[in-house]
Amino acid sequence: MSRLGLATAAAAVALFAAAGTIRADSQDYELVERGRYVAVAADCVACHSVPGGKPYAGGVRLDTPFGALVAPNITPDRETGIGAWTEDDLRRALHEGIGRGGKRLYPAMPYPAYTKMTDEDVRALWAYLTTLEPVNNAVDVNQLPFPFDIRLSMAGWNLLNFEPGRFRPDPRKTEEWNRGAYLVEALGHCGTCHTPKTALGADEDDRALEGANLQAWYAPAITTDTRTGIGGWSKEQLVAYLKTGANHATIASGPMAEEIRNSSSKMTDADLAAMATYLLDQPPPGGEAPARLAADDGRMRAGGAIYQDSCAACHGGDGAGQTHLFPTLAGSGVVQADDPATLIRLVLEGSRGVATDARPTAPAMPPLGWRLSDEQVAAVVTYIRNAWDNAARPVSAADVGKVRRAVAAR
Amino acid sequence: MSSPHPFHTSRRQFLASTAMGLVALAASGAKARTLFGTGLPWDAGAADPPERVPPGPWTVFTPREGELVEAIVERLIPADDLSVSGKDAGCAVFIDRQLAGHYGDSSRLYMQGPFQPGLPTQGDQSDLTPVAKYRHGLKALDEHCRRTMEGKGFTDLTPEQKDALLTDMEKDAVAFDGPVGSGSFFSLILQNTMEGFFADPIYGGNRDMVSWRMIGFPGTRYDYRDHVLKHNQTYPLPPVAIGGRGDWAMATGR
Numbered sequence: 001m002s003r004l005g006l007a008t009a010a011a012a013v014a015l016f017a018a019a020g021t022i023r024a025d026s027q028d029y030e031l032v033e034r035g036r037y038v039a040v041a042a043d044c045v046a047c048h049s050v051p052g053g054k055p056y057a058g059g060v061r062l063d064t065p066f067g068a069l070v071a072p073n074i075t076p077d078r079e080t081g082i083g084a085w086t087e088d089d090l091r092r093a094l095h096e097g098i099g100r101g102g103k104r105l106y107p108a109m110p111y112p113a114y115t116k117m118t119d120e121d122v123r124a125l126w127a128y129l130t131t132l133e134p135v136n137n138a139v140d141v142n143q144l145p146f147p148f149d150i151r152l153s154m155a156g157w158n159l160l161n162f163e164p165g166r167f168r169p170d171p172r173k174t175e176e177w178n179r180g181a182y183l184v185e186a187l188g189h190c191g192t193c194h195t196p197k198t199a200l201g202a203d204e205d206d207r208a209l210e211g212a213n214l215q216a217w218y219a220p221a222i223t224t225d226t227r228t229g230i231g232g233w234s235k236e237q238l239v240a241y242l243k244t245g246a247n248h249a250t251i252a253s254g255p256m257a258e259e260i261r262n263s264s265s266k267m268t269d270a271d272l273a274a275m276a277t278y279l280l281d282q283p284p285p286g287g288e289a290p291a292r293l294a295a296d297d298g299r300m301r302a303g304g305a306i307y308q309d310s311c312a313a314c315h316g317g318d319g320a321g322q323t324h325l326f327p328t329l330a331g332s333g334v335v336q337a338d339d340p341a342t343l344i345r346l347v348l349e350g351s352r353g354v355a356t357d358a359r360p361t362a363p364a365m366p367p368l369g370w371r372l373s374d375e376q377v378a379a380v381v382t383y384i385r386n387a388w389d390n391a392a393r394p395v396s397a398a399d400v401g402k403v404r405r406a407v408a409a410r
Numbered sequence: 411m412s413s414p415h416p417f418h419t420s421r422r423q424f425l426a427s428t429a430m431g432l433v434a435l436a437a438s439g440a441k442a443r444t445l446f447g448t449g450l451p452w453d454a455g456a457a458d459p460p461e462r463v464p465p466g467p468w469t470v471f472t473p474r475e476g477e478l479v480e481a482i483v484e485r486l487i488p489a490d491d492l493s494v495s496g497k498d499a500g501c502a503v504f505i506d507r508q509l510a511g512h513y514g515d516s517s518r519l520y521m522q523g524p525f526q527p528g529l530p531t532q533g534d535q536s537d538l539t540p541v542a543k544y545r546h547g548l549k550a551l552d553e554h555c556r557r558t559m560e561g562k563g564f565t566d567l568t569p570e571q572k573d574a575l576l577t578d579m580e581k582d583a584v585a586f587d588g589p590v591g592s593g594s595f596f597s598l599i600l601q602n603t604m605e606g607f608f609a610d611p612i613y614g615g616n617r618d619m620v621s622w623r624m625i626g627f628p629g630t631r632y633d634y635r636d637h638v639l640k641h642n643q644t645y646p647l648p649p650v651a652i653g654g655r656g657d658w659a660m661a662t663g664r
Binding site: 314317348379 | 457631636653654657658659
């Protein structure tokens with residue numbers, strides 16, 4: 001037998017072995033593959049894995065306003081994962097927020113969004129999860145203080161805040177629009193970060209996607225407001241952002257960088273276009289822009305000097321930045337957000353953009369918190385928010401101190 | 411013209427083909443790699459900024475040594491229509507604070523000997539730390555003055571007398587008692603005075619960026635794209651230091 005023949009035979013054996021494994025784990029390759037895509041679009045890995053750890057083996061700590069929760073192990077390990085679960089257990093967890101054995105889940109698990117998932121997607125996701133390698137990793141999920149550690153309290157919460165039910169397409173809209181709505185509202189659960197929360201931690205439904213503060217980041221508005229939202233972006237620009245992490249104006253960083261790396265950069269172009277179609281078709285939320293600060297305001301003067309010396313080299317005297325390298329500040333939603341937490345944080349500790357296959361550079365911004373006092377950060381941030389055609393409420397040194405302490409505590 | 415021996419490989423051809431092979435190997439090894447920006451070091455909030463020197467009294471010098479150094483730097487950089495004096499720019503403070511750190515005790519240098527004179531091109535071969543050199547040099551200078559200038563210390567001399575003495579020291583023509591010669595002591599303090607005058611104000615000298623304003627140095631600016639094409643025009647921006655500049659402070663009111 002020739003050498004080539006040997007190699008071919010070896011490859012064939014390997015192929016057989018691989019095919020055998022798949023058959024053993026699941027009935028249906030297409031279903032598993034669809035489930036894998038559902039898991040990507042739902043970004044399960046974001047919470048259910050630690051960076052550098054085994055995927056889906058649990059372990060990310062979520063700091064909620066009520067205390068800490070740790071995402072559980074969802075590999076099919078019988079002892080520490082969901083190996084003892086059935087497909088119906090998963091369905092009930094996603095659709096009703098009730099785990100195996102009637103255990104109430106906390107809405108840090110976004111079941112208020114996943115309740116809209118179709119039965120087919122749940123079935124596919126279950127098929128995929130069963131093919132994962134079981135990892136024995138016990139996770140202490142519930143680290144909430146009393147009384148929030150009592151899971152039954154979630155029954156009352158659900159009564160007040162939770163509306164179970166599958167996604168209902170709008171027959172007046174196109175199929176693409178409805179696919180986008182499903183991805184945004186159900187799988188993508190964009191509102192989990194981007195929708196403001198009530199005192200009870202539930203979505204403020206009448207302010208959907210208007211921006212929210214969590215884990216010392218402000219997830220900016222993704223409404224069609226042209227000042228604070230993404231109303232000025234075209235469909236192509238929004239798709240480019242979700243696919244590559246960067247577009248004409250900005251580069252994703254912070255938790256959105258993780259989302260893009262794990263989830264939206266791996267979604268199909270058609271799905272991203274559907275999400276953009278839906279998001280950009282929403283009516284703008286209204287509300288008036290605050291009056292711009294006068295150029296001779298003391299904060300604008302000091303902030304302008306700091307900007308010229310510390311920021312303009314990259315972001316430009318005109319705030320235009322440089323596409324794919326330095327984000328545009330003029331007209332930016334993050335810059336003009338009502339809550340300046342993200343902007344302050346970027347100035348204090350710098351930032352690194354996301355690296356994707358399409359844009360692997362991941363440009364970074366150096367921290368300035370060592371160089372600027374709280375007053376100086378407040379001045380430069382106030383300046384950026386009111387320079388060019390920007391308009392947003394001024395930022396105080398106390399605002400900066402709050403973010404500085406929150407970042408230092410992490 | 412064809413080669414008489416088609417299969418004969420000359421030495422030159424052999425070397426060339428070997429080199430080509432190596433290049434090909436290297437290229438094939440590099441081809442499959444994608445470099446991601448996230449592989450480069452970056453940590454949120456990570457910075458290793460210089461510490462602003464503490465204000466207040468001398469940290470290394472005795473009061474008398476401080477007086478002597480101030481008197482010397484005031485003559486090395488006298489106040490004139492270009493700038494304030496080296497003393498008023500903080501050069502003595504700069505030297506004192508530098509001597510308090512690893513420069514002063516040579517803790518980052520090999521100091522175990524053997525110590526040999528060496529050639530001038532081999533640089534400083536002394537077993538003395540800069541702190542010791544200042545202590546010996548300043549003491550020798552003051553003693554020399556008291557011995558030869560009717561009992562006056564260096565600080566009691568007229569500016570002309572100081573300049574004459576410093577000029578002689580520069581020529582190594584003053585007999586100093588102790589292990590530090592007048593010439594090497596002069597070059598040490600001249601070097602440190604210039605460093606203090608031109609270094610960032612965060613280190614104690616160059617007060618209010620006085621030397622940078624004098625020579626038109628723009629300081630810690632990062633980028634000049636807005637000005638690159640403005641030929642034959644004066645650069646308009648003031649210098650900026652690591653600690654910022656005066657305009658960063660909020661004006662009174664509002």
